[in-house]
Every structure is written in structure tokens, then in C-alpha cells.
Amino acid sequence: QSALTQPRSVSGSPGQSVTISCTGTSSDVGTYNYVSWYQQHPGKAPKLMIYDVNRRPSGVPDRFSGSKSGNTASLTISRLQAEDEADYYCSSYAGSYTFYVFGTGTKVTVL
Amino acid sequence: QVQLQESGPGLVKASETLSLTCTVSGGSISSGDYSWGWIRQSPEKGLGWIGSAFYSGGAYYNPSLQSRVTISLDTSKNQFSLRLTSVNAADTAVYYCARLFIGSPRRSFYFDNWGQGSLVTVSS
Numbered sequence: 001q002s003a004l005t006q007p008r009s010v011s012g013s014p015g016q017s018v019t020i021s022c023t024g025t026s027s028d029v030g031t032y033n034y035v036s037w038y039q040q041h042p043g044k045a046p047k048l049m050i051y052d053v054n055r056r057p058s059g060v061p062d063r064f065s066g067s068k069s070g071n072t073a074s075l076t077i078s079r080l081q082a083e084d085e086a087d088y089y090c091s092s093y094a095g096s097y098t099f100y101v102f103g104t105g106t107k108v109t110v111l
Numbered sequence: 112q113v114q115l116q117e118s119g120p121g122l123v124k125a126s127e128t129l130s131l132t133c134t135v136s137g138g139s140i141s142s143g144d145y146s147w148g149w150i151r152q153s154p155e156k157g158l159g160w161i162g163s164a165f166y167s168g169g170a171y172y173n174p175s176l177q178s179r180v181t182i183s184l185d186t187s188k189n190q191f192s193l194r195l196t197s198v199n200a201a202d203t204a205v206y207y208c209a210r211l212f213i214g215s216p217r218r219s220f221y222f223d224n225w226g227q228g229s230l231v232t233v234s235s
Contacts, residue, residue, distance in 0.1 A: 051221035
């Protein structure tokens with residue numbers, strides 16, 4: 001089971017935007033609109049930020065948005081804030097055999 | 112608000128069986144809208160899905176772990192458990208239990224509630 005591919009790190013200054021890519025295959029991201037994104041601060045459990053490609057759970061700021069094109073999903077954080085510094089993981093449903101897969105994770109640094 | 116809490120030994124000897132339990136409060140594991148799963152995170156590494164079990168019966172497991180893993184539900188205690196046999200050093204990780212929303216009739220798949228995590232170290 002191969003993990004979805006994410007860049008190891010991205011960075012931006014407060015107020016800027018950053019985008020994290022998540023590349024899968026036609027067996028997961030490319031076929032299903034069940035991509036979700038999680039934020040993880042050090043020593044904490046992951047927190048759901050985006051589900052179903054572009055839907056935000058209640059309480060998640062609208063600065064966080066998701067999209068998908070082909071086999072690649074993306075998470076964009078607009079108006080970057082210091083509290084956004086964390087690790088971010090994408091994930092996807094992957095069919096009845098593999099079922100579920102996470103991304104490799106991206107560290108977001110606020111400069 | 113649903114809360115999940117992992118419990119179990121923090122140290123397991125190599126070749127033995129890792130057993131963890133997740134106690135769910137504030138919601139029932141008997142709901143058909145959810146599946147109940149385990150995810151692990153090795154030190155300094157990313158998340159890895161282990162498996163998910165359904166109240167309706169059946170479970171899905173990571174193909175790389177399928178021969179060693181079992182997830183079971185105990186509705187009388189509102190708990191679910193993980194068993195991982197023949198562990199080795201590579202199984203050392205923080206283990207999270209989490210609720211996977213699957214929905215009905217509109218399907219979805221995302222983990223909306225997580226436990227705080229339980230560190231399990233495999234010793235030789």
C-alpha cells in the first residue's frame with residue numbers, strides 16, 4: 001500500500017498563502033472524491049480540516065480550502081497565521097481492497 | 112461530543128502480541144454511520160492506517176498488516192480493540208484510535224474524532 005505523496009515542507013510569511021499538494025493514483029485520489037486533510041501539532045492528535053475534497057467541518061476557518069484535479073489534491077491555507085504552523089496530512093478512500101491511505105505529510109512553517 | 116481514549120501496555124516484547132483498547136464516550140459504536148479504526152505513527156514519521164471495523168460486521172485492514180491484525184468491537188462496553196501479533200521493532204509507534212465517518216445514504220470517508228494516542232514500544 002503506497003502512501004500518497006506530499007512535499008516534505010512548505011513555508012510562508014504571515015498573511016501569505018501556501019498550497020500543499022497530495023499526489024495519488026487512479027485507484028484513490030483520481031477516482032474518489034473522498035480526500036480529507038488533517039492538521040497535527042507536535043504531541044497532539046490529528047485534527048480534521050477538510051473532507052470530501054473541499055468541505056470544512058464546523059469550526060475550521062475558511063482560510064483553509066481544498067481542491068482536486070486528476071490524481072492530485074491540494075490544500076490551500078490563505079492569510080497564513082502563526083498557529084497554522086503544523087504538520088498536514090492528506091488521506092483518501094482507496095477502494096474495497098486497499099480501503100484507506102494517508103499521505104506522507106508536509107510540515108508548514110510560518111516564517 | 113464523542114471522546115475516544117486508548118488504553119493498554121506501553122511496552123511489548125518482540126514476537127509477542129500488542130493489544131490496545133479504545134473506550135468511546137458520548138456516542139455509541141453501534142451507529143451505522145461510523146466505522147472504528149486504528150492508525151499508528153512511528154517516531155518522526157507519518158500516519159499509517161492499520162484497519163477499520165464496522166458495527167454491521169466485517170473489517171478492512173492494511174494489506175501490509177492483514178496477516179497480523181484483528182480489530183474487534185465490544186458493544187456491551189462501547190469499546191473496540193486492536194490485536195497485532197508477532198510484533199517487532201518496526202511496530203514501535205504511537206497508536207491512535209479514531210472514528211471514521213462513512214455516512215448513509217450519502218457516502219464519505221474521513222476520521223472525525225481521534226483519541227489522544229498511546230505510545231507502544233517493542234523491546235527486544
